[in-house]
Amino acid sequence: MVKCFLPGEFLATEEEFSKGENTFEENGSIFSDSLGKPCEDNKLKVISIVKPRILAQLAIGSVIFGIVMLVRTNSVSIELSSLKTSSERQVIGSSFAMLPVRNVSREYVEDLKQEFKIGDFVKARVAEAKPWGIDLRTNEADLGVIKAFCSKCRHSLQLSGAGLKCTNCGNSETRKLSAEYESSFAFPEEKKVQL
Numbered sequence: 001m002v003k004c005f006l007p008g009e010f011l012a013t014e015e016e017f018s019k020g021e022n023t024f025e026e027n028g029s030i031f032s033d034s035l036g037k038p039c040e041d042n043k044l045k046v047i048s049i050v051k052p053r054i055l056a057q058l059a060i061g062s063v064i065f066g067i068v069m070l071v072r073t074n075s076v077s078i079e080l081s082s083l084k085t086s087s088e089r090q091v092i093g094s095s096f097a098m099l100p101v102r103n104v105s106r107e108y109v110e111d112l113k114q115e116f117k118i119g120d121f122v123k124a125r126v127a128e129a130k131p132w133g134i135d136l137r138t139n140e141a142d143l144g145v146i147k148a149f150c151s152k153c154r155h156s157l158q159l160s161g162a163g164l165k166c167t168n169c170g171n172s173e174t175r176k177l178s179a180e181y182e183s184s185f186a187f188p189e190e191k192k193v194q195l
């Protein structure tokens, strides 16, 4: 089985290959910018990362981690990233899933924009897997935002009472927090989330 690469992992030097899809170059080295398997084109000397498409295998109830890409009035778009612990390194595909407002919390959600913001790291469970996509849910105590950044200065936010506070600029924010919220949580895709 071909090893799966995490975002930011070294793939090759620039002498060996040119960068292809889903890779980036830094200081003469080529790195993966997505979860996936490497694909070497030895004729063109290009190395790329192929993102897996195995969403259909996601069982209902599976725990996923993802990043908030968009917050609408009645749903949140989440890019799925990795499964469970980093030691497992199991890939579930780099694809989008939806979190409908009705699945967010057991409590009434008045404004989704107070619960999620772009760039938040989220722990969720698969509520429904349909051929055209996945619905997620965060309506349990351990589910929800596990790491968030200040919307004013992008500093990581610290728990403060029932909400979050930025130690850099003093800004207070709210989220649908997971009981596992950790301001030091290291997410493999953090690199991509610097807005």
Ligand SMILES: [Zn+2]
Pocket (backbone or CB within 6 Å): 150, 151, 152, 153, 154, 155, 166, 167, 168, 169, 170, 171
């Ligand atoms: Zn701030």
